[in-house]
Amino acid sequence: MTTPEGSGTPTSPTLTPAGEGSPELLALLAEIAAKVPPACERFAEAKDLAQLEEFRIEVLGKKGVLTEMNARMGALTPTEKPIAGKLLNNHKAQVIHALNARKDALEAAALANSLQAESVDVTLPGVRPRSGHLHPITQTTLEIVKIFQGMGFRVESGPEIETEWFNFEALNVPADHPARDMQDTFYTERNCVLRTHTSPTQLRSMMRIAPPLAVITTGRVFRCDSDATHSPMFHQMEGLYIDRKVSMAHLKGVLNEFIRAYYGPNIKTRFRPSFFPFTEPSAELDIQSDVVRGGWMEVLGCGMVHPTVLRNAGLDPAEWSGFAFGLGIDRLAMIKYGINDIRLLTENDMRFLRQF
Numbered sequence: 220m221t222t223p224e225g226s227g228t229p230t231s232p233t234l235t236p237a238g239e240g241s242p243e244l245l246a247l248l249a250e251i252a253a254k255v256p257p258a259c260e261r262f263a264e265a266k267d268l269a270q271l272e273e274f275r276i277e278v279l280g281k282k283g284v285l286t287e288m289n290a291r292m293g294a295l296t297p298t299e300k301p302i303a304g305k306l307l308n309n310h311k312a313q314v315i316h317a318l319n320a321r322k323d324a325l326e327a328a329a330l331a332n333s334l335q336a337e338s339v340d341v342t343l344p345g346v347r348p349r350s351g352h353l354h355p356i357t358q359t360t361l362e363i364v365k366i367f368q369g370m371g372f373r374v375e376s377g378p379e380i381e382t383e384w385f386n387f388e389a390l391n392v393p394a395d396h397p398a399r400d401m402q403d404t405f406y407t408e409r410n411c412v413l414r415t416h417t418s419p420t421q422l423r424s425m426m427r428i429a430p431p432l433a434v435i436t437t438g439r440v441f442r443c444d445s446d447a448t449h450s451p452m453f454h455q456m457e458g459l460y461i462d463r464k465v466s467m468a469h470l471k472g473v474l475n476e477f478i479r480a481y482y483g484p485n486i487k488t489r490f491r492p493s494f495f496p497f498t499e500p501s502a503e504l505d506i507q508s509d510v511v512r513g514g515w516m517e518v519l520g521c522g523m524v525h526p527t528v529l530r531n532a533g534l535d536p537a538e539w540s541g542f543a544f545g546l547g548i549d550r551l552a553m554i555k556y557g558i559n560d561i562r563l564l565t566e567n568d569m570r571f572l573r574q575f
């Protein structure tokens with residue numbers, strides 16, 4: 220019997236010349252013929268490599284059918300052993316061939332599947348990475364700074380932690396003023412506060428720069444305050460113009476010019492008389508807008524710099540006069556973009572911020 224490995228059906232080796240053998244041999248030969256071909260067919264039925272391995276163990280493993288038949292050869296006579304051994308080896312070769320054939324087929328199918336799953340369609344349009352942008356408050360700040368720079372104002376800065384003197388006293392805010400109450404102001408260490416407005420930079424600028432001067436400052440300010448139009452941390456822009464013979468008309472002219480430049484010609488505004496300890500006379504400016512109940516949003520306080528403040532900065536009120544204003548940048552942005560709650564600006568919700 221010389222079947223090439225894996226091809227054709229192995230033929231039975233010759234028994235004794237009389238065609239007889241021991242009962243053990245006959246039983247073993249019958250069992251080989253009965254069990255091996257079904258084992259080969261089973262391999263062909265394996266669904267995947269894991270199942271094929273299960274079948275391999277059942278047939279060729281330590282307790283497998285072929286291994287068990289091999290062990291039974293010990294009970295045969297010395298002349299029968301080579302007969303059964305040869306038959307068994309031939310069948311084993313056929314089993315291994317069937318196993319390998321199925322393994323190759325399953326591996327090829329698995330490879331084809333994974334190639335299919337991992338395939339990339341290079342003709343599909345790419346996914347554009349999302350790029351960030353400036354926060355709406357930063358955008359608003361840059362825009363309004365540009366407008367004032369265009370009118371000749373230069374940008375100054377001041378600290379967020381201020382002495383009480385710069386934040387209050389120098390600005391003519393007396394010790395018993397409600398703004399100095401712990402309820403309204405964040406106190407840090409002795410004699411210092413988180414600045415409640417950008418007005419301290421009026422003093423710092425007048426003390427640093429000889430008049431005439433036109434300066435603006437932007438930055439964060441802090442107050443114990445929170446609702447739809449009040450935030451405990453918000454942004455102000457301070458403006459200060461000092462020269463000889465400055466009047467309220469100059470102030471109104473500059474503010475009107477700014478509001479038209481920022482919102483366009485159709486915006487509606489109104490000036491109201493008001494009071495600030497550091498300006499006399501004082502006023503507030505409201506802008507008509509649907510974002511607030513009542514339809515008017517206060518956006519800034521302003522007035523003519525108080526003589527006491529000029530004196531505190533070392534300037535003679537008989538010679539120098541000027542105007543100052545402090546506007547809420549967050550509120551300007553609310554009106555521009557139709558934001559009805561100031562807290563949205565600091566919640567950092569990307570769905571909100573992506574709109575700008």
Ligand code: FA5
Pocket residue numbers: 415416417418442444445448449450451453454455495497498501517518519520521522543544545546547548549550561
């Ligand atoms: C002041 O802060 C004065 N320093 C303004 C000023 C400067 C007057 C120079 C005269 C001369 P007021 O507290 O009104 O004023 O605040 C100014 C603006 O800041 C308000 O009109 C408003 O737009 C904004 N603002 C005030 N409080 C808050 C707050 N809690 N949240 C958001 N914006 C606020």
